[in-house]
Amino acid sequence: MIRRADRPRRPLYDAEQRARRDATRWTLVQGVLAPLQFLVFAVSLGLVLRTLWTGEGATAANASVVVKTLLLYAIMVTGSIWEKAVFGRYLFAPAFYWEDMVSMLVLALHSAYLVALATAAFDTGGLMLLALAAYASYAVNAAQFVLKLRAARLQAMPAGFVAEAAR
DSSP: OOOGGGSOOOOSSOHHHHHHHHHOHHHHHHHHHHHHHHHHHHHHHHHHHHHHHHSOOHHHHHHHHHHHHHHHHHHHHHHHHHHHHHHSSSSOOGGGHHHHHHHHHHHHHHHHHHHHHHHTOSOHHHHHHHHHHHHHHHHHHHHHHHHHHHHHHHHHSOHHHHHHHHO
16 A cells, blocks of 8 residues: 555646746735734734633724734735736645635635624624634644645755755
8 A cells, every 4th residue: 555655746836837936026925925914813813812811902802803804815815816827827726725725714704704893793702703713714724835835845955955854
C-alpha cells in the first residue's frame, strides 16, 4: 500500500504560475492585507472575549468585528484578483480549492454577523458567539494558507535545503 507521504507531491505553482505570482502587484497586496487582518483579528478577539466575560465593551467589540469583516472582504476581493492573475480563475483554482471552500464559510459567517448586527437579530451575547464562530473559521482558514505558503517555500528550495527547513 502506498502511503500518502510516499506519493510525489505536485508543486503548488508551475514555472509560469510562479512567474505570474512574482510579477503581479496583487501578491504584495495580499502580503500586506493578510498580517493586517490577523492583527485586527487578534485585537478584536480580545474585545469579543472581554465582552462575553464581563458584559462590557460591546460597542468596541462590535466595531472591531465590523472592521475585521471589512478587511476580510478586501482580502477576499484582492485575493480573487490575485488568483485570476496567477491561475487564470477567480476562485477554486486546484492549488487553492480547499482554502477557497473554507473561505466561503468564513465569508458566510462574517456576513451573517453583519446582518445580525444591522437587524438586531441577536442580543450582545448572541452576536459575540456568532463572532467567535466566524473567528474560529477564520483561524482554520488562516492556518490553511500558512501551511500552503510554507509548502510552497519548501518546494521552491533546492533539494538539500528542504530536509533542513522541514525540521
